[in-house]
Amino acid sequence: MSRFTTMALAGACAVAALVAAAPAQAGYYILRWDNTGVCQVWSEAFTFRPIQWPSRYQVISRSVPTFNDAVTLQVKLRRQGRCTL
Template identity: 75%
Template sequence: MSRFTTMCIAAGLAAAALVTAVPARAGYYIIRWDNTGVCQVWSEAFAFKPIQWPSGYKVVSHPVPTFNDAFTLQVRLRQQGRCTL
Protein backbone atom coordinates (compact mmCIF):
# COMPACT_ATOMS: atom_id res chain seq x y z
CA MET A 1 0.00 0.00 0.00
CA SER A 2 1.07 3.52 -0.57
CA ARG A 3 1.70 5.90 2.29
CA PHE A 4 -1.30 8.02 1.34
CA THR A 5 -3.69 5.06 1.52
CA THR A 6 -2.22 3.97 4.84
CA MET A 7 -2.62 7.50 6.25
CA CYS A 8 -6.24 7.65 5.05
CA ILE A 9 -7.07 4.33 6.68
CA ALA A 10 -5.38 5.40 9.93
CA ALA A 11 -7.27 8.71 9.93
CA GLY A 12 -10.57 6.92 9.29
CA LEU A 13 -9.97 4.49 12.16
CA ALA A 14 -9.04 7.36 14.49
CA ALA A 15 -12.20 9.26 13.56
CA ALA A 16 -14.33 6.15 14.11
CA ALA A 17 -12.74 5.64 17.53
CA LEU A 18 -13.53 9.24 18.51
CA VAL A 19 -17.14 8.96 17.37
CA THR A 20 -17.75 5.79 19.37
CA ALA A 21 -16.04 7.23 22.46
CA VAL A 22 -18.43 10.21 22.64
CA PRO A 23 -21.64 9.22 24.45
CA ALA A 24 -24.89 9.71 22.59
CA ARG A 25 -27.05 12.58 23.83
CA ALA A 26 -30.47 11.05 23.50
CA GLY A 27 -32.69 11.98 26.38
CA TYR A 28 -36.24 13.17 26.87
CA TYR A 29 -37.67 16.10 28.76
CA ILE A 30 -41.05 17.71 29.36
CA ILE A 31 -42.07 21.02 27.82
CA ARG A 32 -45.15 23.03 28.87
CA TRP A 33 -47.01 25.17 26.35
CA ASP A 34 -47.84 28.65 27.69
CA ASN A 35 -51.29 29.22 26.21
CA THR A 36 -52.85 25.84 27.07
CA GLY A 37 -50.77 24.43 29.92
CA VAL A 38 -50.39 21.15 28.02
CA CYS A 39 -47.21 19.23 28.80
CA GLN A 40 -45.47 17.27 26.07
CA VAL A 41 -42.60 14.80 25.99
CA TRP A 42 -39.81 16.08 23.74
CA SER A 43 -36.72 14.19 22.59
CA GLU A 44 -33.23 15.68 22.47
CA ALA A 45 -32.59 13.49 19.42
CA PHE A 46 -34.72 15.79 17.25
CA ALA A 47 -32.60 18.07 15.11
CA PHE A 48 -35.07 20.94 15.60
CA LYS A 49 -36.85 22.66 18.46
CA PRO A 50 -40.64 23.05 18.71
CA ILE A 51 -42.09 25.98 16.78
CA GLN A 52 -43.06 28.74 19.18
CA TRP A 53 -46.11 29.95 17.31
CA PRO A 54 -48.84 30.82 18.30
CA SER A 55 -47.57 30.02 21.77
CA GLY A 56 -44.26 29.68 23.51
CA TYR A 57 -43.11 26.85 25.69
CA LYS A 58 -40.96 26.32 28.76
CA VAL A 59 -38.87 23.28 29.69
CA VAL A 60 -40.25 22.06 33.04
CA SER A 61 -38.06 19.02 33.70
CA HIS A 62 -34.51 17.82 33.62
CA PRO A 63 -33.54 15.35 30.87
CA VAL A 64 -34.40 11.71 31.62
CA PRO A 65 -32.87 8.74 29.79
CA THR A 66 -35.96 6.88 28.50
CA PHE A 67 -39.36 7.70 27.06
CA ASN A 68 -41.05 5.69 29.82
CA ASP A 69 -39.35 7.82 32.49
CA ALA A 70 -40.46 10.99 30.69
CA PHE A 71 -44.03 9.75 30.35
CA THR A 72 -44.14 8.84 34.06
CA LEU A 73 -42.84 12.30 34.91
CA GLN A 74 -45.49 13.88 32.66
CA VAL A 75 -48.25 11.94 34.46
CA ARG A 76 -46.84 13.03 37.84
CA LEU A 77 -46.81 16.69 36.74
CA ARG A 78 -50.43 16.34 35.61
CA GLN A 79 -51.43 14.87 39.00
CA GLN A 80 -49.71 17.79 40.77
CA GLY A 81 -51.74 20.24 38.67
CA ARG A 82 -48.76 21.70 36.84
CA CYS A 83 -50.05 20.42 33.48
CA THR A 84 -53.55 20.26 32.03
CA LEU A 85 -53.05 17.32 29.69
Protein backbone atom coordinates in the same frame (compact mmCIF):
# COMPACT_ATOMS: atom_id res chain seq x y z
CA MET B 1 -35.60 -18.25 -2.88
CA SER B 2 -31.99 -18.32 -3.84
CA ARG B 3 -29.25 -18.64 -1.26
CA PHE B 4 -28.08 -15.09 -1.86
CA THR B 5 -31.55 -13.65 -1.24
CA THR B 6 -31.97 -15.76 1.88
CA MET B 7 -28.58 -14.68 3.26
CA ALA B 8 -29.27 -11.01 2.43
CA LEU B 9 -32.64 -11.17 4.18
CA ALA B 10 -31.13 -12.86 7.25
CA GLY B 11 -28.36 -10.24 7.38
CA ALA B 12 -30.84 -7.38 7.12
CA CYS B 13 -32.92 -8.87 9.94
CA ALA B 14 -29.83 -9.24 12.12
CA VAL B 15 -28.78 -5.63 11.53
CA ALA B 16 -32.32 -4.39 12.27
CA ALA B 17 -32.37 -6.37 15.52
CA LEU B 18 -29.04 -4.91 16.61
CA VAL B 19 -30.16 -1.37 15.85
CA ALA B 20 -33.43 -1.85 17.72
CA ALA B 21 -31.66 -3.35 20.74
CA ALA B 22 -29.03 -0.60 20.99
CA PRO B 23 -29.78 1.87 23.79
CA ALA B 24 -30.82 5.35 22.73
CA GLN B 25 -28.25 8.04 23.43
CA ALA B 26 -30.64 10.97 23.57
CA GLY B 27 -32.71 11.88 26.58
CA TYR B 28 -36.24 13.19 26.92
CA TYR B 29 -37.68 16.19 28.72
CA ILE B 30 -41.07 17.81 29.31
CA LEU B 31 -42.26 20.98 27.57
CA ARG B 32 -45.19 23.01 28.91
CA TRP B 33 -47.10 25.18 26.43
CA ASP B 34 -48.08 28.58 27.87
CA ASN B 35 -51.49 29.14 26.28
CA THR B 36 -52.97 25.71 27.07
CA GLY B 37 -50.89 24.32 29.91
CA VAL B 38 -50.43 21.08 27.97
CA CYS B 39 -47.23 19.19 28.75
CA GLN B 40 -45.45 17.36 25.96
CA VAL B 41 -42.60 14.85 25.93
CA TRP B 42 -39.77 16.02 23.67
CA SER B 43 -36.71 14.08 22.56
CA GLU B 44 -33.21 15.56 22.46
CA ALA B 45 -32.60 13.43 19.36
CA PHE B 46 -34.69 15.80 17.24
CA THR B 47 -32.50 18.17 15.26
CA PHE B 48 -35.12 20.92 15.42
CA ARG B 49 -37.03 22.71 18.13
CA PRO B 50 -40.82 23.09 18.30
CA ILE B 51 -42.23 26.19 16.63
CA GLN B 52 -43.16 28.80 19.23
CA TRP B 53 -46.17 30.16 17.41
CA PRO B 54 -48.92 30.96 18.39
CA SER B 55 -47.78 29.86 21.83
CA ARG B 56 -44.47 29.68 23.64
CA TYR B 57 -43.17 26.76 25.68
CA GLN B 58 -40.97 26.24 28.72
CA VAL B 59 -38.80 23.26 29.54
CA ILE B 60 -40.05 22.22 32.98
CA SER B 61 -38.02 19.09 33.67
CA ARG B 62 -34.50 17.82 33.64
CA SER B 63 -33.48 15.33 31.00
CA VAL B 64 -34.52 11.72 31.70
CA PRO B 65 -32.92 8.73 29.95
CA THR B 66 -35.96 6.85 28.60
CA PHE B 67 -39.31 7.66 27.05
CA ASN B 68 -41.05 5.63 29.76
CA ASP B 69 -39.43 7.78 32.46
CA ALA B 70 -40.56 10.92 30.64
CA VAL B 71 -44.16 9.74 30.39
CA THR B 72 -44.13 8.79 34.09
CA LEU B 73 -42.85 12.27 34.93
CA GLN B 74 -45.52 13.85 32.70
CA VAL B 75 -48.26 11.93 34.54
CA LYS B 76 -46.77 13.01 37.90
CA LEU B 77 -46.78 16.67 36.81
CA ARG B 78 -50.39 16.34 35.66
CA ARG B 79 -51.41 14.94 39.06
CA GLN B 80 -49.65 17.86 40.78
CA GLY B 81 -51.69 20.29 38.66
CA ARG B 82 -48.73 21.70 36.73
CA CYS B 83 -50.09 20.33 33.42
CA THR B 84 -53.62 20.21 32.04
CA LEU B 85 -53.11 17.28 29.69
